[in-house]
Amino acid sequence: MEPTPFSVLLTRIQAADGESTLDVPEDWLQGRTLFGGLQAVVGLAAMRTVAPAAPLRSLQVTFLAPVPGGPVQARARVLRSGKNTTHVEARVVDGDNTLCLMVGVFGVARASAVALRPQQPSFTPAKTFELPWVPGVTPNFTQHFKARWIVGAPPYTGNTSPESVIELGMRDDGPTTESHVVAMADFIPPIALSYLKTPVPAASLTWMLELLPEDFGSLALDGWRIDAQMTAAHSGYINQSLILWGPAGVPVALGRQTMVVFG
Incomplete structure (x- = not known):
């Protein structure tokens, strides 16, 4: 199909x-x-x-x-x-x-004298990891995304970095909508899975997303980036946060998740 x-x-x-x-x-x-x-x-x-x-x-x-x-x-x-x-x-x-x-x-929108936007940090990757889609192994939905880790690594690689930076795109035609943004912001798996070398079940419990721009139609569906950090891991519960950047480093969304990893 x-x-x-x-x-x-x-x-x-x-x-x-x-x-x-x-x-x-x-x-x-x-x-x-x-x-x-x-x-x-x-x-x-x-x-x-x-x-x-x-x-x-x-x-x-x-x-x-x-x-x-x-x-x-x-x-x-x-x-x-x-x-x-x-x-x-x-x-x-x-x-x-x-x-x-x-x-x-x-x-x-409201009038306000306060204005602050996150600035995207730059990275020089020593090694990158493409995420292939392998039927029966990689989750089905991942075939709709292009993902390359420039910091950290995909799940089950034994990489113990608590941070991940992923260059991301969707295999889709534009224009970008708020629904595309929501989907891309939830692409990243629990960083804890990268620490492991064999597959184990995992699931999200809660997810909070805060959107920053008021319109996304001018953004292409390629050239996005997720900067994520695992801030805590204990008793099988994982806490991680992220910033979703659009093309050219435009800050698009802030996120936070509580997850469970069974292993």
Whole structure:
């Protein structure tokens, strides 16, 4: 079966009146569950039917249970809408069961005298690692991305650096949307897996994403970079943070995740 490009998936999402549905093909799975970034995109589609046409400022996600491929449904409702910001809840559901819970904050721009943007640091890699897609070994969804580690290394290489810097792109046609940004921001695996030499199960528990620009349409889908750091690892729980940079070093998103590694 031919893989389904991300932009084609977006055209297949049916969304109206606080609900969204998408029939997800197997090439977007991550083991036995749907790629977490795509879970968030389906929820975001439901949110956008009830949220104002304001930029997404923050997205908080809790992954509760595996989301299988096939038909995926999300429901959204407004929690509170004020003068400048609107909080919207979305749930990926299987009947009455919630599989993924998220809260998005949409906010209009405000006048402010304070302005600060992160500056992208430069790296001179001593060695780089391309991530190949190996059917049955590498998670299915990774075939839609181009990834090259310039600091750290892919999972199961025995590399004990707590930092990863990954040059990233999507195998898709533009324009870049907020959904593309959400998907790219969730590409990175737990850095702890790089410490290991044999595969073990791993999963995300929570994910927080903060978006910085208000429009992404001018950004190409190549030339992105993720700078990530594992800040703590204990009792099988992993804490890591990231900055997602767009082409030419444009700061696009800040993220933080809590993960579990079974090994």
